[in-house]
Amino acid sequence: MSEPTEPTVLAEPTVLTEPTEPTGPTHPRLAVHGLHAGYGDAGVLHGVDLVLPSGRIGAVLGPNGAGKSTTCKTLVGLVRAAAGTIAVDGRDVTTAPTWRRARAGMFLVPEGRGVFPGLSVEDNLRLMVNRNTDIASVYERFPALGTRRRQHAGSLSGGEQQMLSLAPMLAEPTELLIADEPMLGLAPRIADQILGVFDDLRVRGTTILLVGESPHGIVDIADQVSLIHAGRMTWSGLASDLDRTVLEQAYFGPDAAGPPRKSVF
Numbered sequence: 001m002s003e004p005t006e007p008t009v010l011a012e013p014t015v016l017t018e019p020t021e022p023t024g025p026t027h028p029r030l031a032v033h034g035l036h037a038g039y040g041d042a043g044v045l046h047g048v049d050l051v052l053p054s055g056r057i058g059a060v061l062g063p064n065g066a067g068k069s070t071t072c073k074t075l076v077g078l079v080r081a082a083a084g085t086i087a088v089d090g091r092d093v094t095t096a097p098t099w100r101r102a103r104a105g106m107f108l109v110p111e112g113r114g115v116f117p118g119l120s121v122e123d124n125l126r127l128m129v130n131r132n133t134d135i136a137s138v139y140e141r142f143p144a145l146g147t148r149r150r151q152h153a154g155s156l157s158g159g160e161q162q163m164l165s166l167a168p169m170l171a172e173p174t175e176l177l178i179a180d181e182p183m184l185g186l187a188p189r190i191a192d193q194i195l196g197v198f199d200d201l202r203v204r205g206t207t208i209l210l211v212g213e214s215p216h217g218i219v220d221i222a223d224q225v226s227l228i229h230a231g232r233m234t235w236s237g238l239a240s241d242l243d244r245t246v247l248e249q250a251y252f253g254p255d256a257a258g259p260p261r262k263s264v265f
Ligand SMILES: Nc1ncnc2c1ncn2[C@@H]1O[C@H](COP(=O)(O)OP(=O)(O)OP(=O)(O)O)[C@@H](O)[C@H]1O
Pocket: 039, 042, 044, 062, 063, 064, 065, 066, 067, 068, 069, 070, 071, 213
């Protein structure tokens, strides 16, 4: 993809409101305001805002180097927030250690799946899931993992590794799943299976943040979308309001209507 130019700010980030049911939760599951973070002196996030109500699937989309992975890592505490706030169900976790955020219900599937490549599928599962969890139920859901239980995780296909990385969620769903590039490199059939898992998890009460460069698949199941560029949200709104022009301008800048180029859409 060509180097993106500075994007037009297409709209003020919309603060998406809580569901209107009177019995709904008081606070959004995830509320991020003015988040700044980076590595050493290099600032990467310059005021990220994101509100994800309980039960929704949200997407954060943006080009290479926009700060998507840094956002994920800052949310779960792997990168320190230099300014701004992160709250889960109204509880401020901005400076909380990673284990406390995990206890608050946050679970990150990192880019690259986060499995132990030198360990067998079964050993990965034993490490990842609670010891009372029936691993057979994971194999039932993903038969491909069952037939490869003695194989090194590193020898699995990308899709099988993604299934393995989602196994703990399926066994014991947490309140908030953050998945960084979950669809990257997946064949269409496997991608559909993984999207099905996200749908299931939503039904089981998990709020989900899907982060990726390509909107393929992700926007089909997302309720809301935020577009990130150079460490800032340039557009946020309902997925149904996202059209091709908005996407192209967010990725390629105001001259998006120029000559044909390699497209991520
Ligand atoms: N550990 C690190 N140390 C220093 N700079 C980093 C580090 N990780 C990422 N960066 C820089 O931070 C910026 C944002 O990177 P980040 O990985 O968050 O982007 P991204 O949107 O996830 O892009 P990609 O899809 O390419 O991973 C980039 O300029 C990157 O080079």
